[in-house]
Amino acid sequence: MNNIPMVDIQLWHKTLQSELEEKAISVLRSGRFIMGEEVEAFEKEAANYLGARHAISCANGTDALILALHAAGIGPGDEVLTTGFTFFATAEAILRVGAKPVLVDIDSQTFNIDPVELERSITSHCKAVIVVHLFGLPAPMDAIRAVCDRHALLILEDCAQSFGAAYGSRKTGCHGLLGAFSFFPSKNLGGFGDGGLVITQDHQTAETIQMLRNHGSNYQYHHECTGYNSRLDAIQAAMLRVKLKYIDQFNNQRRQVAQWYGEYLQKSEVICPIDTPEHVYHQYTVVLPARRDTIKKKLANKGIASAIYYPMPLNKQKALSSTEEDYELPVCEQLSEHCLSLPIFPGMTEEQVKQVADALIAAM
Known part of the structure; x- marks a missing residue:
């Protein structure tokens, strides 16, 4: 059996290789490596694709979240609700602007924030919600918006795993004040290093983010506030334009x-992810009845990669222990012990999928 990685970048890019190489060479020859025409063009094309009035690029997805929170006016004394089952960067960004994350339990079928638990978790200090569209499945934005409207909460979206996904008639990132994206190489729209993007429909908010990402400056050597150094490299923008x-x-x-x-696993004990047209499957994450770690080792012995996203929910993270030690998130905790992500990437063949599914069933 051939080795099957979580993501086969080379296979994914095989049909684009010459186009990507030409773009990279053109940037090298241009002598313009930070910001510039390629970045401006990418921002315009990304905004057009996503249906946003403004798209502002930055250095990475974590910075995108921090810039979004800062531009939304979130700071010390504020609390921000978010899922307890996501990558640490979501909560880290809240802490970076001086606010406190309030962790919310998730729906067991979608892995996304549970709107009922969201409303139960609201305190008098809550100012916003960061909605995470986990694994590429849009969160239930109608129900979340209803909760936020009742309590006058801002909606920010963490779309690191959902580029191209839509909820209703709008792409993820366009349902709140701001949407934040990551272009880490394994993402649905992955770059060749780090990169990020913030989108908004609000012109003033867009101008604030443009200023914040460049040391708080709109004009060279004139600084309106303390900002960040978070700009997208031209070569990343150029390559992302191709993809x-x-x-x-x-x-x-x-x-x-x-x-x-879904077809190969339908008669097994494996619980497959919810199947909806809007899902873009950044990860294909299944739930196993038991022996997750043993099964993972058996797959590895057959040359099949797998990953655990996430082995520890945020309420168990040491970095949050000073503020989150009393949180109980039973669904997050249960799924963290039973979930396993299987290989998935553009170009993956049906034969490879069958190999993975057969090995998974045999290992149970």
């Missing part, structure tokens, strides 16, 4: 892989 043209094709390939998994 952006094919994002729907890539996401459809992910959906096809997910469909194959």
